Amino acid sequence: MRADITSGRAVGFLLGLxxxxxxxxVRARVGLPRPVPEDLQEVRYGLPRDLSALPASVVLWMLQEDDPDLNAVVWRLLSEQDTALRRAILDGVPFAPGRLLAIEVDPVLRRDYEAPPVPDRVARLGLVPALRASTSMAEAREAASMVYRREHWQTVAEADRENSLPGYVRWALCVRPDCPPSLRAQFGSHRKFDFRVRQAGILAGPAEYATGHGPALDVLKVLSLGQVMFPRRVTEAEDELRPLVRDHLGGREEAxxxxxxxxxxxxxxxxxLVLTAGAIA
Known part of the structure; x- marks a missing residue:
């Protein structure tokens, strides 16, 4: 059989293990071409818009590359409601753990876009008072849009420890992919919050995405772009799947x-998918 482009990428990712x-x-058996080096710039700017439906954490993994070109791609994938992340990209905020230096901003973004204005309530009251005064999800999201730097997150964590922030604010922040895991844990566990976090696609890492999400085709398609989208972290998914693929498929062409x-x-x-194919074969 000859796989189409999408399924070919998915199968190709597993074959790389x-x-x-x-x-x-195996490629000769199933009709897949041998992999060729990809032009990263071309592939990045060719990413389809339907990647906007990715779990939120995938966007964070991309931002953690601290790559101006990749940040410009992320910008295209963000909705207009992702105000905080757009502010961060335009301000050159670093996302890689331990990095302190600002990131160069893509010249096209710098030329064509400006950060959204500071919300009136935040300008008038200040960040923490505006968060505390939020009595609706709309107000909470508006105030939370000004939380995007590491020092902002630290300020929020300290304010919440002093006196718990309103539920709407904790909700608006905990579904953000850039919310520090320690702060999300500090906010506590609540059935509705946990559901929203799962619904947003907040993941512990690529290994969890590789093993716990489906359909397999969609997940493997994203992982097949991992060397382009999040090369520093895709190995976590590869390392998690490699023993399973080798044990149940290995070099068995029929499988x-x-x-x-x-x-x-x-x-x-x-x-x-791997277990099923191995068992059938």
């Missing part, structure tokens, strides 16, 4: 042929 000689034999036939319509996770 086995020995290269075995992978070449890979089954997987290539299943991947387009399989609704489960990537590990379930």
């Amino acid at each position: 086995i020995d290269s000689e075995d992978a070449d034999r 890979w042929a089954v997987l290539a036939q299943l991947v387009d319509t399989f609704h489960g996770t990537a590990p379930e």
